[in-house]
Amino acid sequence: DEAKEEGLRWKEFDPAKLKDAAWKLSLLGRIDSAIDSGEMWVAYQPKLDLATRRIIGAEALVRWSHPEKGEISPAEFIPAAEQANRIEKLTAHVLDDAVRAAAAINGRGVDFDIAVNLSARLLDGTDIVDQIRDLLAKHRLPANKLTLEVTESAAMVSSNQSFEVLEQLRAVGVNIAIDDYGTGFSTLEYLKKIPATEIKIDRGFVRMIDRSHSDKLMVNSTIQLAHSLGRKVVAEGVESEEILEALAAMGCDDAQGYLIGRPMKLRALIKQLILEYRKIAA
């Protein structure tokens, strides 16, 4: 028994975990300087309108090109940044880049929406509402060209405060999307109440719809349900033509995924847009 206990204790003392914690801590200490130095930059992943088959916007996804560690995934540093209260500055950086980009593209006469991911944590206070309003004014972007993506989380489901902030953001005129829909805590009650204009179906459901009948049924009924509640539906993680066609046949509004385009530098996205416009003009 003692040996067993000893074993347990050794299990808890996991040097890999300690290393991981030290690594996260060292990352946290560098977030601010990474933003200022340009190591932290914003990639844009195109979004396709399934009815017209045109690129109608993009999602901003933060990237960290670390000089020693290479590309670090946001899945790794976003949760840490949230816990350490480093998320405000990071979000402000992404928002500014994204709204500036969308304003420049719309300024060229191209209808273009921009989506930015927002940590549920930022909905704790109302600062975000003023911040968004100021940002739209600064870059002269119409509010309806901006979508804020929020992941369903335990905090969101239980908090009236965050719903109120979302309502205030809606009053400013921006769109609200529920990100990774289907993986979180949402109930029908939540879906009815949350002031969202759009639902993004998680890649986990989308990627199997050509092979799994039940996944197809779930995606299909989610689209019907969202539409009957007056919400738009975006499918994440579209990697094949078969899946794209299946989604179009089900009446899904927009699609995102590697098939349409990977997250890329703004310049590359603008190139893709110009090529598409040439094709349409020809």
Ligand code: C2E
């Ligand atoms: P998300 O918002 O659900 O973004 C979609 C993720 O799926 C992105 O990963 C994207 O690169 C990836 N993806 C898109 N299409 C495909 C596909 O066809 N196949 C596969 N396998 N993957 C695809 P990424 O860029 O690593 O971002 C991960 C998550 O980090 C995001 O998930 C989002 O929750 C968070 N994140 C990224 N940027 C920000 C940010 O600026 N602020 C906040 N708060 N969170 C962010």
Ligand code: MG
């Ligand atoms: Mg997202």
Ligand code: MG
């Ligand atoms: Mg998502």
Ligand code: MG
């Ligand atoms: Mg997802």
